[in-house]
Amino acid sequence: MDSKKTRVRQTFPISKIENQRVSDVTFFNRRSSLYRMANELVDFCDVDIGIVLFSPSNHPFSFFHPTSEAVIERFLNPDSQLSEKTRLDAEQARNKVNQLNNRLDAMEKRIEQIEEIEHAQTLLQLSQTEENGERSKWKSIDQLNANEIPTFEAWLRTTVSKMNYRLEKLENEASSLKNARGTS
Structure with a gap:
């Protein structure tokens, strides 16, 4: 029996996308993916990284961690030590990123707690309406008075x-x- 290949497993030849709009959308999606992967490398492997991209319409985009100066200086002079200013700037950038990540984690936990509380409140309200025998909080149109219409x-x-x-x-x-x- 011949099984159908899913779209994921199929290989497509690499070719230039001629449609400008589709090309732009594809570029921005892949750029986001590259940035996300670069950020994961920074988080998991504690590396310095720099990415410079030009869009199909020749707009430059970049991602550097910790700073562009630190990455470029290290690329140009791999064996030398970073200057004091560059080292301090890089350290400040790392600290700022860590602080923002901590704040983001705290906010995500807080949002999760709020969602759990809202879910519990909804369940409580549902159980109370069922206990009271109320099927719905909606009034019938026939029950509306002249002011409510x-x-x-x-x-x-x-x-x-x-x-x-x-x-x-x-x-x-x-x-x-x-x-x-x-x-x-």
């Missing part, structure tokens, strides 16, 4: 408007994806 109408208009906007946005994204795939 205009508010309900405004809410409906807003909801319909948001739904139409979202539908239009999804249709535009789908058509642009279809066009991008068709022309590449």
Whole structure:
């Protein structure tokens, strides 16, 4: 039985992407991946690294850790010691990155705690509504009084408007994806 190869396992010949828009999108996605991998190298292996890229439209992009001066000086003179100023700048950059990473970790933990609390509150509210026999907090339209009807109408208009906007946005994204795939 001949099994179908998945798209991941297929090999595609490397060739230049002619469509400028597709080329730009591909460049920015791969640039992000390169930066992420370089950052992981810095974190896991404690290395100094420098990357300089030029986009298809000739815009320069760079990633240096700890600083561009430290990486360039070390590249040009691998056997010599860094100057005192460059060494101090590199140390300050490393400390700043470590502080920011610690703050990010603390914020992520805090967000996780908040999400757990919100989830617990939702479960508690659900159990309380089931205990009270309430199926829903929504009123029937027949139960609305004269003062509540205009508010309900405004809410409906807003909801319909948001739904139409979202539908239009999804249709535009789908058509642009279809066009991008068709022309590449």
